[in-house]
Amino acid sequence: MVMPDVMRAAPGWLREELVTLAWCWRLARRDGVVVGLTSHDRDLIVGGIPYRAAPGMKPSALDTNDSLDVATMDLEGAVTSDAIAARDLDAGRWDGAELELFVTDWSAPETAPVTVARGSLGAIERRGPAFAAELQGVTRLLDQPVCPATSPSCRAMMGDRACRVDLAPLTQARRVVAVDGxxxxxxxxxxGMAFGELMWMEGANSGLSSPVIAVEAAVLHLAEAPAFAVPGPMRVRITQGCDKQLATCRDRFANAVNFRGEAHLPGNDLLTRYPGG
Structure with missing residues (x-):
């Protein structure tokens, strides 16, 4: 692993002839769960967080430099029941998790560690009892468009800073009494639940959510089936949605002023239209 920038700013303990060095990974899921893993043969406490010995964890070669090229790194490890469980990987709990890779002095873990890389987990691939994940660097954000493209429908997400609709009165606690696919x-x-969201509040699916694509009375048609079986009535949190049309934004939410679309802008099919078409 090439680390020119890290070595130039390395503390004294990292410049010793004999280095007591341990690799550490700090993973933070979107639901707030934080897991610490280390390459050392014993558990470590760094910054008040326990890092469990995980000799199966290993990063690929990482090259740091001063350019703005998007740097990625592959991370491989074993699926363990108490840290990174196979069912959590399959359910998508680790998708987009924030990861920090650093080195520390295992003989004095209270010493300030040296961060080598940080980013978020990209594609995660299961390989039998192991997994492989891609670490995407923060420079990936530079790939985002500078300004949004025009669209007849709203580009904002329901309730975000651009939409500004208050989701509190549109969110309710309910119970799912039956699940069929x-x-x-x-x-x-x-x-009002079409294009909304259902989040499971208990059971094996707790913390997972699914978009609602249609509703018929009390039956919600989900975009995907629950990751785990639902043995009985379960508490859920449901949030109403929006079809991103100007009429809905205006008539249902009285929020046309924040509509982020161009409903009246001629589209690419303007030249192909004909009277009565």
Missing amino acids: RMATLDIAAP
């Missing part, structure tokens, strides 16, 4: 039946009807 991608259809979840609530205890009572829930109007």
Whole structure:
């Protein structure tokens, strides 16, 4: 692993002839779960967080430099029941997790560590009892468009800073009493749930959410079936959605002033239109 920038700013303990060095990985999931792993043969406490010995974890070669090229790194490890469980990987709990890779002095873990790389987990691939994940650097954000492209529908996400609709009165606690594939039946009807979201609040699916693509009285048609079986009634949190059309934004939410689309702008099919078409 090439680390010219790290070595130039390395502390004294990292410049010794004999270095007591340990690799550490700090992974933070989007639901707030934080896991610490280390290449050392014993568990370490760094910054108040326990880092469990995980000799199966290993990073690929990483080259740091002063350019703005998007740097990525592959991370491989074993699936363990108490740290990174196979069912959590399959359910997508680790998708987009923030990761920090650093080195520390295992003989004095209270010493300030040296960060080598940080970013978020990209594509995760299961390989039998092991997994491989891609670490995407922060410079990936430079690939985002400078300004949004025009669109007839709203580009904002329901309730975000651009939309500004208050989701509190549109969010309710309910119970799912039955699940059949991608259809979840609530205890009572829930109007306005098309294009909304259902989040499981208990059971094996707790913390996972699924978009709602359609609703029929108390039956919600989910974009995907629950990752784990639902043995009985379960508490869920449902949030109403929006079809991103100007009429809905204006008539239902009285929020046309924040509509992020160009509903009246002629589209690419303007020249192909004809009277009565």
